[in-house]
Amino acid sequence: xxxxxxxLLLMLLCDGMPANAQLIxxxxxxxxxxxxxxNMTLSNNFVHGTHKYTPTYIALPYDDEYxxxxxxxxxxxxxxxxxxxxxxxxxxxxxxxxxxxxxxAFLFEDLQSRYFINGTLVSNxxxxxxxxxxxxxxxxxxxxxxxxxxxxxxxxxxxxxxxxMLIEFRRNNGxxxxxxxxxxxxxxxxxxxxxxxxDSSHAELSFISSELLQQDNQVYNSLFYHxxxxxxxxxxxxxxxxxNKMAFYFRKDNDKSKDSIFLYxxxxxxxxxxxxxxxxxxxxxxALNDNAHYRLEVKYADGxxxxxxxxxxxxxxWYQTTWFxxxxxxxxxxxxxxxxxxxxxxxxKRRIKYLQLEMQALHAQMNPHFLxxxxxxxxxxxxxxxTDKANKYLSGFAALLRGAVSQGSKEFVPLRVELKNxxxxxxxxxxxxxxxxSNTVVAGxxxxxxxxxxxxxQPLIENAAKHGLSGKRDNGILHLDITREQTDLLIWVxxxxxxxxxxxxxxGRGISLTxxxxxxxxxMNKHRKIILDISSSAEGTRCCIRFKNWMDND
Amino acid sequence: MINxxxxxxxxxxxxxxxxxxxxxxxxxxVTGTAKSAREGITAIERQQPDLVFLDIQMPGKSGIDMLKExxxxxxxxxxxxxxxxxxxxxxxxxxxxxxxxxxxxxxxKAAVNKAATAIVQKKQQQQLQYLVExxxxxxxxxxxxIALPSLKETRLVxxxxxxxxxxxxxxxxxxxxxxxxxxxxxxxxxxEEMLTPYGFLRCxxxxxxxxxxxxxxxxxxxGYLLMQDGSTIPLSRSRRDELKKGLI
Numbered sequence: 084x085x086x087x088x089x090x091l092l093l094m095l096l097c098d099g100m101p102a103n104a105q106l107i108x109x110x111x112x113x114x115x116x117x118x119x120x121x122n123m124t125l126s127n128n129f130v131h132g133t134h135k136y137t138p139t140y141i142a143l144p145y146d147d148e149y150x151x152x153x154x155x156x157x158x159x160x161x162x163x164x165x166x167x168x169x170x171x172x173x174x175x176x177x178x179x180x181x182x183x184x185x186x187x188a189f190l191f192e193d194l195q196s197r198y199f200i201n202g203t204l205v206s207n208x209x210x211x212x213x214x215x216x217x218x219x220x221x222x223x224x225x226x227x228x229x230x231x232x233x234x235x236x237x238x239x240x241x242x243x244x245x246x247x248m249l250i251e252f253r254r255n256n257g258x259x260x261x262x263x264x265x266x267x268x269x270x271x272x273x274x275x276x277x278x279x280x281x282d283s284s285h286a287e288l289s290f291i292s293s294e295l296l297q298q299d300n301q302v303y304n305s306l307f308y309h310x311x312x313x314x315x316x317x318x319x320x321x322x323x324x325x326x327n328k329m330a331f332y333f334r335k336d337n338d339k340s341k342d343s344i345f346l347y348x349x350x351x352x353x354x355x356x357x358x359x360x361x362x363x364x365x366x367x368x369x370a371l372n373d374n375a376h377y378r379l380e381v382k383y384a385d386g387x388x389x390x391x392x393x394x395x396x397x398x399x400x401w402y403q404t405t406w407f408x409x410x411x412x413x414x415x416x417x418x419x420x421x422x423x424x425x426x427x428x429x430x431x432k433r434r435i436k437y438l439q440l441e442m443q444a445l446h447a448q449m450n451p452h453f454l455x456x457x458x459x460x461x462x463x464x465x466x467x468x469x470t471d472k473a474n475k476y477l478s479g480f481a482a483l484l485r486g487a488v489s490q491g492s493k494e495f496v497p498l499r500v501e502l503k504n505x506x507x508x509x510x511x512x513x514x515x516x517x518x519x520x521s522n523t524v525v526a527g528x529x530x531x532x533x534x535x536x537x538x539x540x541q542p543l544i545e546n547a548a549k550h551g552l553s554g555k556r557d558n559g560i561l562h563l564d565i566t567r568e569q570t571d572l573l574i575w576v577x578x579x580x581x582x583x584x585x586x587x588x589x590x591g592r593g594i595s596l597t598x599x600x601x602x603x604x605x606x607m608n609k610h611r612k613i614i615l616d617i618s619s620s621a622e623g624t625r626c627c628i629r630f631k632n633w634m635d636n637d
Numbered sequence: 638m639i640n641x642x643x644x645x646x647x648x649x650x651x652x653x654x655x656x657x658x659x660x661x662x663x664x665x666x667v668t669g670t671a672k673s674a675r676e677g678i679t680a681i682e683r684q685q686p687d688l689v690f691l692d693i694q695m696p697g698k699s700g701i702d703m704l705k706e707x708x709x710x711x712x713x714x715x716x717x718x719x720x721x722x723x724x725x726x727x728x729x730x731x732x733x734x735x736x737x738x739x740x741x742x743x744x745x746k747a748a749v750n751k752a753a754t755a756i757v758q759k760k761q762q763q764q765l766q767y768l769v770e771x772x773x774x775x776x777x778x779x780x781x782x783i784a785l786p787s788l789k790e791t792r793l794v795x796x797x798x799x800x801x802x803x804x805x806x807x808x809x810x811x812x813x814x815x816x817x818x819x820x821x822x823x824x825x826x827x828x829e830e831m832l833t834p835y836g837f838l839r840c841x842x843x844x845x846x847x848x849x850x851x852x853x854x855x856x857x858x859x860g861y862l863l864m865q866d867g868s869t870i871p872l873s874r875s876r877r878d879e880l881k882k883g884l885i
Binding site for chain 2: 451452454455456458459460461462463464466467514515516517549550553554
């Protein structure tokens with residue numbers, strides 16, 4: 084049962100519809116009565132049949148039929164049931180007589196009709212085939228002349244809201260046998276969106292001004308079906324670009340003043356205001372965010388009808404998408420792993436460097452100058468007959484050598500061992516350079532437990548002896564002092580030598596070696612730190628190695 | 638008696654040398670000591686020693702620096718040093734005697750004997766002159782000379798003129814670019830160390846060649862070097878590849 088009808092549209096167009104009318108719902112439903120002798124079509128923008136019987140067929144005796152209509156234009160047309168005619172395009176609700184008692188019960192030529200509006204007779208009884216006729220595109224001659232058949236307008240009128248229409252039929256001045264009752268109700272159940280415009284090319288202000296200029300055309304001057312029910316354009320989870328600016332036009336309401344026909348609000352994205360705004364038909368939405376969901380709600384300001392709701396969303400930007408976030412996490416994880424790996428490699432490198440420096444430190448102490456000069460000094464003592472002294476220095480020298488051989492791979496040595504090594508070293512230097520030497524160690528230090536970096540102070544002592552004190556002989560004084568400040572351990576190397584310019588880079592390898600070892604140690608340790616401070620003047624040099632948090636047992 | 642002066646900044650070293658000389662070199666009388674280069678210059682002027690024992694490394698001025706300042710040194714000189722690569726290099730080039738600390742009495746005796754001979758022959762000044770000349774050589778390596786003490790005389794030869802050295806027991810034969818052969822009583826090992834920085838290569842146990850005089854590397858019969866003077870130098874079998882790399 085799929086026959087399309089163009090009849091109604093044709094009629095509407097004939098009725099002077101402007102060409103620019105925007106039809107949102109193109110197909111109107113009509114109601115067709117297929118009776119013996121006559122086929123009738125009731126056309127209104129919107130019709131609800133309220134037939135007493137089953138809505139799909141009617142049968143004799145005919146009685147009153149009731150319809151609620153929502154459209155203004157109301158047309159009842161008919162044409163003669165004729166075997167030479169063919170129905171072309173018909174759609175809508177159909178009523179046809181299934182009883183068919185008498186195929187000629189209603190001879191088309193005998194049929195008359197009249198109609199009332201609100202009880203007032205508008206058109207009195209008249210034979211239908213005498214009524215205004217038109218070429219009905221819904222019917223066509225099967226045989227020659229193959230043209231459109233002729234239809235007749237029984238009613239071609241308009242109904243206002245609340246109007247009722249009664250159409251009566253009779254045969255040859257007999258009693259009416261069929262009555263159609265039409266009542267027009269208000270169909271404005273919700274705001275009706277006529278059109279929607281996107282724009283991404285204009286700046287916001289020019290977009291707004293151009294839309295405002297369009298407003299009169301779009302809303303007030305459009306001859307839209309002002310009585311067409313429904314909500315108009317649907318807008319359900321529509322995808323739009325955040326760069327777009329949106330304009331929505333709602334159908335004007337004939338009876339209302341221009342201002343504040345509607346209330347609307349936009350929710351989502353940057354729109355945080357949930358209060359209702361007034362509008363007379365134009366809603367603008369110009370500030371859209373990416374990756375947001377929006378909801379436009381429009382209702383009549385006077386509270387009629389229901390709410391029209393439109394939803395749409397803006398797609399996420401590439402960095403707002405889920406896969407991107409997943410990728411980000413993945414990349415971050417990989418990066419972290421990589422960093423961890425690099426840091427491990429670097430730590431290993433540091434460790435190697437550290438050990439290298441340790442070795443160099445030992446080497447610095449066991450440098451050939453020192454070795455051979457020390458041996459030479461001992462030879463001098465021997466040849467001078469100072470056998471006891473020679474013995475003492477020889478064993479000191481042996482201890483240092485032993486340390487170098489056995490402690491070569493050790494990262495730390497106990498403070499006691501370190502002090503002994505330094506003393507041995509100083510005594511041997513003293514033998515060469517003849518300075519005075521004293522050392523003090525603060526009482527109560529757990530010298531066997533405190534770990535020291537082996538020979539860290541040795542280059543400082545070597546410097547003091549070689550550069551500071553060597554010219555002074557007996558007048559030279561060297562102090563080695565171990566003190567404590569809270570949890571810090573301090574080693575002081577003080578001499579009264581000639582001093583040097585601390586701003587200049589250190590001449591010998593010794594001090595820079597110490598500085599490198601300290602820097603590396605500090606990089607590898609968070610809690611314990613070593614700080615080297617050297618101050619020097621013509622009166623002497625004072626070096627302080629501060630072992631920060633060294634006495635902290637954590 | 639040889640009138641000797643000891644210059645050393647460390648008293649124990651002076652004492653040591655004094656005692657050693659007393660024991661092992663009865664012909665030497667230590668008539669003075671000095672504890673620095675500055676004191677040393679004064680002592681030399683005052684004492685006019687026949688023989689000076691000089692420590693190279695001293696605070697302030699080194700023994701080498703001191704020598705450069707002396708107007709007309711006329712004494713035999715024996716360096717005494719613990720360890721000093723730079724100083725030793727010049728001393729070796731000048732073919733001077735030096736003693737390493739701690740001092741070996743045998744080496745001390747030999748050095749003193751040599752010095753005594755030089756003093757007798759009045760040759761001590763010449764040797765010092767070589768040293769001073771070598772010390773005053775510029776940075777230009779091309780112009781550096783090396784003292785070659787042959788049996789008859791000591792020759793100062795430019796390193797760039799030495800074609801090759803050949804060892805024969807504890808002697809070393811030098812072949813110069815103008816065809817001369819100089820024989821010195823020093824082992825080739827000593828010269829390898831001295832001459833390597835000047836483009837010399839120990840290509841064989843008994844041969845040290847100046848790379849710039851190598852004409853070609855001949856591959857046949859185990860490989861040898863053909864020098865510009867026509868001589869052929871065998872290549873050490875075990876180090877052949879390494880040598881080729883060094884030559885090219």
